[in-house]
Amino acid sequence: MDHTGLLVILSSPSGAGKSTLARRLMDWDSSLRFSISATTRPPRPGEIDGEHYHFTTPDEFRALVDDDQMLEHAEVFGNFYGSPRRPVEQAMREGRDTIFDVDWQGGQQIRASALGGHVVSIFVLPPSLPELERRLRTRGQDSEEVIAGRMAKSRAEISHWAEYDYVLINEDLDETEGQLRAILTGERLRRDRRAGLGAFVKNLMAEEQKQ
Ligand SMILES: Nc1nc2c(ncn2[C@@H]2O[C@H](COP(=O)(O)OP(=O)(O)O)[C@@H](O)[C@H]2O)c(=O)[nH]1
Numbered sequence: 001m002d003h004t005g006l007l008v009i010l011s012s013p014s015g016a017g018k019s020t021l022a023r024r025l026m027d028w029d030s031s032l033r034f035s036i037s038a039t040t041r042p043p044r045p046g047e048i049d050g051e052h053y054h055f056t057t058p059d060e061f062r063a064l065v066d067d068d069q070m071l072e073h074a075e076v077f078g079n080f081y082g083s084p085r086r087p088v089e090q091a092m093r094e095g096r097d098t099i100f101d102v103d104w105q106g107g108q109q110i111r112a113s114a115l116g117g118h119v120v121s122i123f124v125l126p127p128s129l130p131e132l133e134r135r136l137r138t139r140g141q142d143s144e145e146v147i148a149g150r151m152a153k154s155r156a157e158i159s160h161w162a163e164y165d166y167v168l169i170n171e172d173l174d175e176t177e178g179q180l181r182a183i184l185t186g187e188r189l190r191r192d193r194r195a196g197l198g199a200f201v202k203n204l205m206a207e208e209q210k211q
């Protein structure tokens with residue numbers, strides 16, 4: 001059936017588990033596309049340019065924005081982040097769903113864009129703030145200073161939870177992954193109903209009359 005790809009937005013305070021969940025969803029369904037953001041943040045050890053992020057200088061980033069190549073962009077934790085527009089439009093044309101790992105500002109901008117009708121938004125909460133801090137620490141990729149900065153901003157991010165279609169508490173990773181799969185399956189069925197089931201049912205009825 002012909003359909004347009006969905007834009008699946010995942011937001012959460014840093015460390016709640018978005019990237020881990022996005023990776024698991026893509027292992028489950030290889031047709032899902034991850035929106036690789038551009039950022040002015042320096043790469044962490046092990047991060048690959050063009051795979052985790054497109055790492056850019058502030059000047060390069062500004063040029064992309066000025067050239068209208070960003071579907072959305074925002075400043076987060078003192079760095080710029082943005083979602084390139086073209087790969088998203090291409091995936092939509094191919095009927096492939098795109099996953100975005102963006103903050104609340106990105107969520108608001110994509111929802112308000114011309115593509116907003118295709119958005120499914122999901123907010124991921126940690127079971128508690130001490131557990132969030134523990135996860136940031138066990139990820140082992142940020143300095144104490146960076147962790148303190150992210151914890152300080154976590155309440156501001158969480159305050160936007162009610163803007164999202166779904167809100168999941170990521171306590172048990174397998175359970176949250178199951179909930180995400182269920183959401184995606186349900187939202188795809190809703191999309192297919194909008195996109196083309198009318199024609200399918202018309203055909204079905206016509207066949208019945210022929211018999
Ligand atoms: N608005 C927006 N936010 C983004 C984008 N890419 C990443 N972010 C957000 O920026 C924040 C920091 O991301 P990152 O530096 O990878 O740190 P991490 O979330 O701790 O792994 C997270 O809240 C991301 O969701 C983007 O393209 N646009």
Ligand SMILES: Nc1ncnc2c1ncn2[C@@H]1O[C@H](COP(=O)(O)OP(=O)(O)O)[C@@H](O)[C@H]1O
Pocket residue numbers: 012013014015016017018019020021135136138139170171172173
């Ligand atoms: N449900 C969970 N239980 C325990 N640890 C988790 C859970 N979800 C994620 N983590 C761990 O927490 C850390 C932060 O997760 P990550 O996916 O990097 O978060 P985010 O992308 O939201 O910043 C990682 O070390 C990850 O393995």
